[in-house]
Amino acid sequence: MAARNGVYFVSDVHLGLRVNDPQEREDRFVRFLRGIPGDTTLSVYLLGDIWDFWYEYRDVIPRTGARVVSELIRLVDAGVKVYFFEGNHDMWTYSFFEDLGMVKLSQPAFTEIGGRTFCLGHGDGLGGAPWSYRLMIAVFRSRVARALFGSLHPWIAYRFGLGWSDSNRRSHRPYTFRGDSEPLYRFAVSQADIRPVDVFVFGHFHDRVDLTLPGGQRFFVLKDWMDGGEPHLFYDCSTGELRF
Numbered sequence: 001m002a003a004r005n006g007v008y009f010v011s012d013v014h015l016g017l018r019v020n021d022p023q024e025r026e027d028r029f030v031r032f033l034r035g036i037p038g039d040t041t042l043s044v045y046l047l048g049d050i051w052d053f054w055y056e057y058r059d060v061i062p063r064t065g066a067r068v069v070s071e072l073i074r075l076v077d078a079g080v081k082v083y084f085f086e087g088n089h090d091m092w093t094y095s096f097f098e099d100l101g102m103v104k105l106s107q108p109a110f111t112e113i114g115g116r117t118f119c120l121g122h123g124d125g126l127g128g129a130p131w132s133y134r135l136m137i138a139v140f141r142s143r144v145a146r147a148l149f150g151s152l153h154p155w156i157a158y159r160f161g162l163g164w165s166d167s168n169r170r171s172h173r174p175y176t177f178r179g180d181s182e183p184l185y186r187f188a189v190s191q192a193d194i195r196p197v198d199v200f201v202f203g204h205f206h207d208r209v210d211l212t213l214p215g216g217q218r219f220f221v222l223k224d225w226m227d228g229g230e231p232h233l234f235y236d237c238s239t240g241e242l243r244f
Helices: 022-034 066-077 131-141 143-150 154-170 183-194
Strands: 006-010 041-046 081-085 103-105 109-113 116-120 199-202 209-212 218-221 233-236 241-243
Touching: 022 066, 066 081, 131 143, 143 154, 183 199, 183 218
Parallel strands: 006 041, 041 081, 081 103, 116 199, 199 218
Antiparallel strands: 006 233, 109 116, 209 218, 233 241
């Protein structure tokens, strides 16, 4: 049996977002997942916002990205450990992905992979965030908001959710990570000072970042999938190599 040494990290595909060509972006992500070998891959980490909007009722889930779900099932059935974080766009998950055999993690998650300690998460809010953002997330995560939204018919709910996300995205300019002035960077430095961490990997900022912290730790932020390509981070447990 081949050794399982490959680990993949991916974030911010935003399936369903009506920016550029959403169908092409979904097709590209499906091809990426199909290209992950089921026999030599140890794990896949989905670091949030894979869907641009997600809400699962007891008996209904979004139809967007059905082929993505199929490929994730293939990986799980092949023995690959698939982990996922809720992002700020797809936070309304309940048990569907766990029922498929995936594992939900909460940020920040500290885990040992191939002899190195990783700190993982979507990245939003770690190290601090504007009060308006913290309030919005608190409202969205509240039981009252979830219950009220769940009382809507799915046809209305999904159109409202996707429409709100689409307008929000179009009102924001592309973001450039600000290096050591970012709260997330400062969060990583503070964590490296109090516990042994070798690698930090996050999403959320839609920018490709590869930095070395003052203590020598690697710090990565994953690019989003809006502009083409297959942005991800790959870790080879056998060699210790990390590469975009």
